[in-house]
Amino acid sequence: MPTSNTLQDHNEEVSFFDMVYQVVRLIPEGRVTSYGAIGSYLGAARSARMVxxxxxxxxxxxxxxxxxxxxxxxxxxxxxxxxxxxxRMQELLEAEGVNVTEHQIDHFDTVFWDPSVELSL
DNA sequence: CGATTGACGTACG
DNA sequence: TCGTACGCCAATC
Known part of the structure; x- marks a missing residue:
């Protein structure tokens, strides 16, 4: 039995936070995603801030x-x-082949990685 | 203990 | 069509 005796007994899956970490780790090199995309994949499109x-x-x-x-x-x-x-963020992206100009990702639509699409949910 | 913020996005007027 | 307000969950003040 879990240590937490919270009001949410429907904890069928891990917390929203943990799910976010898992999805982010699934992002392949040279690809990027957005907070909303992750939130949407988790079924909470409006929780982009949480991501x-x-x-x-x-x-x-x-x-x-x-x-x-x-x-x-x-x-x-x-x-x-x-x-x-x-x-450092821009350097890491460029190191993976993602060009960034003025804190803006070039060809963002091309390097964009949508979990709900790539993971074929 | 209660209110506000926080690396955003969608919905509504 | 553009601008403004709200929502998400958790942490911080």
Missing amino acids: GWAMNNAHHLDPPVPAHRVVNRAGQLTGRAHFNPPE
Whole structure:
């Protein structure tokens, strides 16, 4: 029996946070996805904010989560400020073959990786 | 303990 | 069609 005796007895799957981490780790190199896409894949399209918030926790996770492959719906590296250093996010993306200009991913529609599509749910 | 924020996105006016 | 408001769940103040 789980340690937590929360009100949610319907915990059939892991927490939303954990699911986010799992999906982010499934992102292949050279591909990126958006917070909303992950949230939508998890069945909560409106919880895009939560996905980003989960990334904050991702920094102390093991193994580390490739948060640099997660950007907003516009393809902008909005979360770069939370990296160390912030420019590290762009460097990591370029190292995987993803070109970034002015914190904006080039050909975002091409490198975009939609979990609900690639995972063929 | 209660209110606000937070790496966004969708819905509504 | 464009602009504004709300929602998601958890953590922080």
